[in-house]
Amino acid sequence: xxASNSAAWLQRPLAWLASGRLTVWLLAILVLLLAAHLFVxxxxxxxxRVVERWIEHKGIAGRLARALGLTDVLHAPLFAxxxxxxxxxxxxxxxxxxxxxxxxxxxxxxAPQPAASWLRxxxxxxxxDEARIAALLHGAGYRALVASGSVYGLRGRFSIAGHxxxxxxxxxxxxxxxxxxxxxxxxxxxxxxxxxxxxxLHTARFLSSRGPVGPELPGLRFQIEQLEIQTEGxxxxxxxxxxLTPEGDVVHFGVNRPFRRAPYQxxxxxxxxxxxxxxxxxxxxxxxxxxxxLVPFPLERSEDFSLGAEDSSVHVRLYPDYExxxxxxxxxxxxxxxxRFAARVVWRGETVHDGLLAPEQRVTLQPGxxxxxxxxxxxxxxxxxxxxxxxxxVFACLAVMILGLLVRYGRLRKxxxxxxxxxxxxxxxxxxxxxxxxxxxxxxxxxxxxxxxARPADRGGAA
Amino acid sequence: MSPVEYAAFWITVFAYMLGTALALCGxxxxxxxxxxxxxxxxxxxxxxxxxxxxxxxxxxxxxxxxSRYENVLMGAAVVMLFSLVTLLRRRSLAPMLVFVAPFALxxxxxxxxxxxRFTTMSLVLDNLWMFVHIFxxxxxxxxxxxxxxxxxxxxxxxxxxxSGLAARLQGLPPPQVLDDLMFRAILFGFVGHVVxxxxxxIWARDLWGSYWTWDPVETWSLLSGLLYGLWIHLRVGLGxxxxxxxxxxxxxxLTVIFAFWGTNLFGGTSHxxxxxxxxxxxxxxxxxxxxxxxxxx
Numbered sequence: 001x002x003a004s005n006s007a008a009w010l011q012r013p014l015a016w017l018a019s020g021r022l023t024v025w026l027l028a029i030l031v032l033l034l035a036a037h038l039f040v041x042x043x044x045x046x047x048x049r050v051v052e053r054w055i056e057h058k059g060i061a062g063r064l065a066r067a068l069g070l071t072d073v074l075h076a077p078l079f080a081x082x083x084x085x086x087x088x089x090x091x092x093x094x095x096x097x098x099x100x101x102x103x104x105x106x107x108x109x110x111a112p113q114p115a116a117s118w119l120r121x122x123x124x125x126x127x128x129d130e131a132r133i134a135a136l137l138h139g140a141g142y143r144a145l146v147a148s149g150s151v152y153g154l155r156g157r158f159s160i161a162g163h164x165x166x167x168x169x170x171x172x173x174x175x176x177x178x179x180x181x182x183x184x185x186x187x188x189x190x191x192x193x194x195x196x197x198x199x200x201l202h203t204a205r206f207l208s209s210r211g212p213v214g215p216e217l218p219g220l221r222f223q224i225e226q227l228e229i230q231t232e233g234x235x236x237x238x239x240x241x242x243x244l245t246p247e248g249d250v251v252h253f254g255v256n257r258p259f260r261r262a263p264y265q266x267x268x269x270x271x272x273x274x275x276x277x278x279x280x281x282x283x284x285x286x287x288x289x290x291x292x293x294l295v296p297f298p299l300e301r302s303e304d305f306s307l308g309a310e311d312s313s314v315h316v317r318l319y320p321d322y323e324x325x326x327x328x329x330x331x332x333x334x335x336x337x338x339x340r341f342a343a344r345v346v347w348r349g350e351t352v353h354d355g356l357l358a359p360e361q362r363v364t365l366q367p368g369x370x371x372x373x374x375x376x377x378x379x380x381x382x383x384x385x386x387x388x389x390x391x392x393x394v395f396a397c398l399a400v401m402i403l404g405l406l407v408r409y410g411r412l413r414k415x416x417x418x419x420x421x422x423x424x425x426x427x428x429x430x431x432x433x434x435x436x437x438x439x440x441x442x443x444x445x446x447x448x449x450x451x452x453x454a455r456p457a458d459r460g461g462a463a
Numbered sequence: 464m465s466p467v468e469y470a471a472f473w474i475t476v477f478a479y480m481l482g483t484a485l486a487l488c489g490x491x492x493x494x495x496x497x498x499x500x501x502x503x504x505x506x507x508x509x510x511x512x513x514x515x516x517x518x519x520x521x522x523x524x525x526x527x528x529x530s531r532y533e534n535v536l537m538g539a540a541v542v543m544l545f546s547l548v549t550l551l552r553r554r555s556l557a558p559m560l561v562f563v564a565p566f567a568l569x570x571x572x573x574x575x576x577x578x579x580r581f582t583t584m585s586l587v588l589d590n591l592w593m594f595v596h597i598f599x600x601x602x603x604x605x606x607x608x609x610x611x612x613x614x615x616x617x618x619x620x621x622x623x624x625x626s627g628l629a630a631r632l633q634g635l636p637p638p639q640v641l642d643d644l645m646f647r648a649i650l651f652g653f654v655g656h657v658v659x660x661x662x663x664x665i666w667a668r669d670l671w672g673s674y675w676t677w678d679p680v681e682t683w684s685l686l687s688g689l690l691y692g693l694w695i696h697l698r699v700g701l702g703x704x705x706x707x708x709x710x711x712x713x714x715x716x717l718t719v720i721f722a723f724w725g726t727n728l729f730g731g732t733s734h735x736x737x738x739x740x741x742x743x744x745x746x747x748x749x750x751x752x753x754x755x756x757x758x759x760x
Binding site for chain 2: 020021023024027028030031034035037038074173177180391394395397398401402405406409433434435436437439440
């Protein structure tokens with residue numbers, strides 16, 4: 001007796017937690033909170049003085065915003081509470097609807113009774129027998145059941161599973177997202193570092209221009225100390241030491257975190273060159289150009305470009321061994337640091353240049369009008385940090401969500417019931433979600449049944 | 464811009480202008496023939512628009528994703544493509560061109576303001592996730608634009624009853640069908656939106672070292688995603704239909720537009736493609752020549 005009472009006591013809050021109405025409210029609150037995040041100055045993004053001045057300026061509204069935590073939305077109890085409640089709401093909705101969802105998977109053993117909301121039409125005297133009606137429904141993609149004088153067709157019975165799958169993926173994404181946000185993970189990705197450039201990854205343009213990555217909480221904030229790449233061979237120097245590494249090796253270096261230093265792995269892919277050609281007019285304005293993509297050294301390749309006309313072209317080739325060919329004894333690293341490009345430029349049928357072209361050297365295509373040159377050539381080191389599982393998790397959740405949406409809306413649940421009443425046929429139909437579009441489909445199906453069942457005399461009349 | 468791109472761009476603009484004018488006249492004077500002509504003008508414009516995109520690809524040597532101009536150029540093409548595909552399936556929806564054609568025109572105008580200079584595909588942008596991210600952004604925004612256009616048509620249709628406009632909108636599908644089509648477009652867009660946000664997060668991890676940084680573009684994008692999620696729940700869960708859903712689809716598109724344009728106007732976003740773009744050698748120091756529109760030949 002006591003147990004049933006406690007169950008009754010639990011039922012109301014559980015029903016409230018599992019209601020779609022609550023989902024709508026929570027989504028609306030989240031939308032409003034995010035809008036506030038965009039329009040109200042946020043602590044941690046602007047200085048505390050700016051926030052205080054804004055609150056003073058807004059008066060009561062400002063103080064109310066501070067009381068609600070809108071000046072630091074992402075850390076406000078309201079935001080966290082809404083997210084937590086949404087999470088609970090999702091879980092409860094899924095649990096509550098699970099039995100009903102599983103029930104919809106079953107194909108009924110006998111034709112159901114049509115509800116009042118079902119569409120209906122009546123076909124006059126017809127010769128159609130059950131087998132032909134079932135075949136027609138089958139042709140339209142329905143699984144048909146012939147039972148006690150009526151034919152029942154059903155398609156998309158697993159559609160509802162998509163609803164469940166999508167929200168399962170969403171739940172997993174929320175869990176994975178929280179895990180990823182709360183786990184101090186190393187930077188993963190590739191960074192192009194120019195020759196001679198020193199990069200503080202934390203403040204470089206590759207990172208967010210809005211400040212620290214992630215919320216400013218102890219243990220979450222990370223900063224990579226200056227990482228310097230030199231092209232003295234393939235040398236990577238870190239802030240507290242120097243590592244010489246050949247291409248393809250994995251380098252370990254430290255990440256400076258407030259409380260600990262985590263191992264950080266970098267795969268040095270090797271160095272490449274980015275080169276290109278540019279044509280300018282007499283005012284130095286670019287009127288054409290193309291870039292050779294980053295390619296690994298040694299650059300044994302060449303590129304041909306059109307200069308906008310059939311009889312004008314340029315053939316650019318990296319010329320790494322020019323010094324060796326010239327008899328000079330230079331090291332490989334010297335060649336790496338000082339690349340030379342050979343260019344053969346044909347302008348209106350005439351070869352205007354054929355040979356090495358230094359970065360600052362210009363070739364006149366048309367005196368006073370057009371010049372060709374190779375701008376500064378830079379070397380880039382491509383670093384890839386490895387060992388990261390987050391992407392796969394995000395991708396898996398995403399795949400489940402997309403699969404859910406496709407299952408849900410790719411093949412919606414539709415039901416057709418054909419009953420014989422005397423000589424005529426009574427057709428009922430029900431389609432979920434897109435009722436009006438189903439109405440059109442129902443009309444087409446009714447016409448198909450009418451055509452198939454038209455007696456010879458009717459056919460003659462129709463003709 | 465290459466000369467071909469330049470010429471094709473302006474032909475596209477004129478075709479869409481013609482389409483807008485014809486659609487407006489067709490609607491105001493209740494001439495189905497003018498509405499059909501508007502569809503043809505926009506269809507022709509779309510073909511030339513795709514030529515513009517092709518010329519851009521030929522000129523820069525990469526897919527048009529490396530600058531704001533390229534993204535807007537492609538985005539406008541996707542919006543028009545989606546609308547025309549919808550029109551092909553339901554010819555009676557031609558009045559939606561009154562919304563779509565000026566919208567595409569505005570996008571092209573914005574693209575032009577963004578200086579269509581020569582861009583290189585930098586290491587930062589040359590990433591598989593970026594292509595997936597942007598492709599699905601096009602799909603999502605294209606579908607949302609169509610949904611908003613259907614919302615406009617729905618509002619016109621529902622307002623028309625009893626007024627002089629009713630006769631002019633006779634050929635339009637019934638409001639329930641418009642409502643369902645709007646829902647379909649939003650569902651399609653929502654799938655794209657989910658993929659866009661998730662792949663964007665993965666790309667952001669590669670690029671900035673964090674899946675999510677609450678950048679204004681990210682936040683606006685999440686906001687619009689939640690708003691469309693809310694839209695779907697309101698319709699499926701609470702059974703909302705009709706005018707308020709049409710208004711909501713238009714309002715939700717505004718958040719998408721703001722996520723795309725507004726955040727850059729107000730600054731402070733790391734989604735500015737100019738920041739992501741690897742500058743041409745010497746460009747930052749002012750040594751490289753300034754890219755410009757083509758000189759008259």
